[in-house]
Amino acid sequence: MKGLLIKDIKLLKNQGKTLIITLFVLGIVWGAMNANPLTIVSYVTVILAIFTVSTISYDEYENCYLFLFTLPVTRKQYTVEKYVFTLLLVVGAWLISMAVGIVIWAVQGMETSLSEVVLGGCLIAPIALLFDSVLIPVRLKFDGERGKLVIPIVAGGVALLVVCIYQILEKIPGNVLGDLVAAANRLGVGELGAIFGVAAVVALIISFLCSMHVMEKKEF
């Protein structure tokens, strides 16, 4: 697995270099424009979360999947590595962007307290991991051109599902939606962060099991 991790880190270095520089230039520009530090944290974390899925595309490029699995790499090791890389990348991006966000907060002298910025930031990493939990198995299942088509379809499907649930909840008598919003408002950012964290861990476990199933069945 170490070899695969090195490969993905090298890919990040080669292909993500421009992306990372752009993100941090944007961060500084936003900071100068008095943007909310959490906007920077969420943008950087989510964009780098997407990069994990891009490494699957790089593995597919010119059929190099086939060659990868002639190396001392099992399908399980490959799948585990994708999740380890995701965790490293998302947590790393989140930590760095949080540090940048806090610096911007300090420079701007905003009214928001530091604990609010930190706790608000704590919601972002689990959301990015939830995002990858959906995208990784989908990308492993649908390779090549199909993969490029499926990702927007899945994103659209999730948005549609959320709208449908919202519509249904609105129509249920007894104001269930209002009760849910009120319950969420009663929770502090810390509690919400914990809920999101647990949800991300559960989603990653389910996602990993799905990805393993996809990889075991995959033919090259």
Add this chain to the structure above:
Amino acid sequence: MLEINSLVKNYRDFTLKCTMKVERGCITGLVGENGAGKSTAFKALLGLIAYDGGEIRLFGKSPAELTREDREKIGAVMTGSGFSGYLKVKDIVPVLEAMYTGFEKEKFMNLCRKMSVPSDKFIKEFSSGMKAKLKVITAITHRADFLILDEPTVGLDVMSREAILNLLREYMEENEERAILISSHISSDLEGLCDDIYMIHEGKIILHEDTDVLLNEYGLIKASPEQFAGLDRKHILRVRRESYGYDCLTDQKRYYRENYPDIVVENGALDDVIMMLTGGKEL
């Protein structure tokens, strides 16, 4: 080293049925036209595809049972596949170091230099020849016991092809217990390298012979209709109608040379044997 018994892989419009063996100390060739089933056989023995019947034993194990350590003993080249084009040679060195306990970094770098494979250029910008060389260099620089090479010389010029074939000869000379299974559509590559050759056509093995026997015993008889009429057909394997009469493939060319001195009997090159076995008719 490798034993494939009655392997069956079904696709919608193609079926592979294959039985073959690679002994330690031997270079075994697999030759056949595009789409004959060579790559499918290679993928099956490496566990890259599931198969529908038969048995594959590599190092005495089925592909699914191969451990990471077993896989370290394999060096593979797959046609049309390699490291991601978004990596450079200098990037793949630490990857190979982490993957293979026996990775020979110095040898790898020296061979890359010697064969003009650049280390600081994206692989996607390589010529097909550079890519082919890199794949072979990667396969032979981690002390593997068994090389599985699917079209390793594709895209190479004559000089580079000969250099690669020499590397494979040196690899075999280093250790007598090693073996190579190699496929190629360039027959002359296999004639000069392999100990034995399997011929595959439309998913089936149609011939297995020692290379020496193929080159020394097989021949192509070129006969006029009158000569053909008087020919002993006991050792004729295939016949093909030609404008001047008949081409006949035999595995006893000396017999015909001695008994029919007026008939032209050419040495059997691998290409002739393939053409006759796939295009000729049985008597």
